[in-house]
Amino acid sequence: MSRALRTAIAVALLGVATVAGGCAPAAMRVTIRIHYSAFDPTEIAVPRGVPVTFVLVNEDPIDHEWLIGDEAFHERHRHGTHEAHGAVPNEVTVPALETVETTITFVDPGPVQYICHLPGHEEYGMVGTVTVGG
């Protein structure tokens, strides 16, 4: 293949990539700090259909959870017996003094809560809300 042809193909591919990138939704990163058993922030707005990477920074010397879902989901976890979470993106255990990342793409608009369901933590105030845009 001639050098001119290779250059033409590369330019074409670059153009395709640029167009595709312009159409695809931009990924988003949100950092949530956990300190003294409290989430910060507790109110987050994200767009629908966009991969959102949550960076969960646990500054406490105790484990916490970050579980996000609807009320039925939380009701199940209030009575759950899981020692730890991690295999599912919206069910995450954040070990003491560690940072964990998880990526979620929200499909339905509206508010969803994230809560730590370890014993006593929700009552202590470990609750926050992600509002998914339309």
Next chain:
Amino acid sequence: MRRPWLSLAAAAAALLATAAPTLACGGLIGPNGAVNLLRTTTFAGYHDGVEHYVTAFEFAGGGGAFGSIVPLPDVPTNVERGGDWTLQRLVRETDPAPEAAFFAVGAADSAREAEVLLETTIDALDITILRGGGDEVGLWAKNHGFRLPPDAPEVLDFYADRSPIFMAAAFDADAAAERGQAIGDGTPVHLTIPTDNPWVPLRILALGKQASETVEADVYLLTDERPALLPKAGAFGESDGLILDHSASASDGLLADLRSDAGMGWVPTGAWLTKIVVDAPADAIDFDLAIDATGAGKPSTVDAGYAPFRPTNHAPRSPIALYLLAAAVLVVLVPVALERAARGTGRPPLAGA
């Protein structure tokens, strides 16, 4: 200055069952959620610059492990089995219903982990003295099978900022059963702590409790002179906070009885006995009890938790020995209400030991 922590053996027994556990420590709950330690009782005596801290742990049945953590003013030089009646005797001295109080005893990884200064075993209790910040102590507890309540990170920092020394006590119920310990049997622990910084941890009593839950405890102080306290008893009114329940010269009979208990030979021949009753919602107990037994009448706002601790390069405070030549402070913390509640409901005493 050192903190006077006298263990009222007799009172302890009664208290152990009820409030003692609360007093002594911040609640640590075993990984299986089982509550094997019904209650613990704490007593603190201060004399000649040495704090004598006695806390008791009561076996409440069940299996597995349970424990608690107690903030300390300084590094202990000795940890041993405590006497048998100090706490109970103090209760009898101030309680108009002596029999009840006297016999209620059943009552009682990484490089970031806290440094272990001392380990010992007393009966079925594994005692560990730790030095470290709140994160380090919390991580040590987590890595050793304890589940700290959500308010623990803030409370541990609250104490570690002033004194990075803690006692962790793990109660092995299986070992207790093997030893033939019966439900209600208490194990008193006596710590000898040279320190010039006497204070009584109160905030730790609220650890793990809901804001509206009531914290109840009895705090006994034995000093050469009438002590100056911060906050002052009565600061919250007679029904909500600290109540000055007793303040008088200690009787010769009391002092003689205390002195006759194991490890209590340090009790002076003359002293002032003060009893403070703690009775307040958990969210109102965000302070400790600072004691000035020097006669200067200026208890520390830092020791009370009202002012942030700021390390300085100033010369160290005058040795307490100067003050203590004549001063003896006896502090007894006796949690009562919580223990009664725990006794009635069987719920886990969250107070740390």
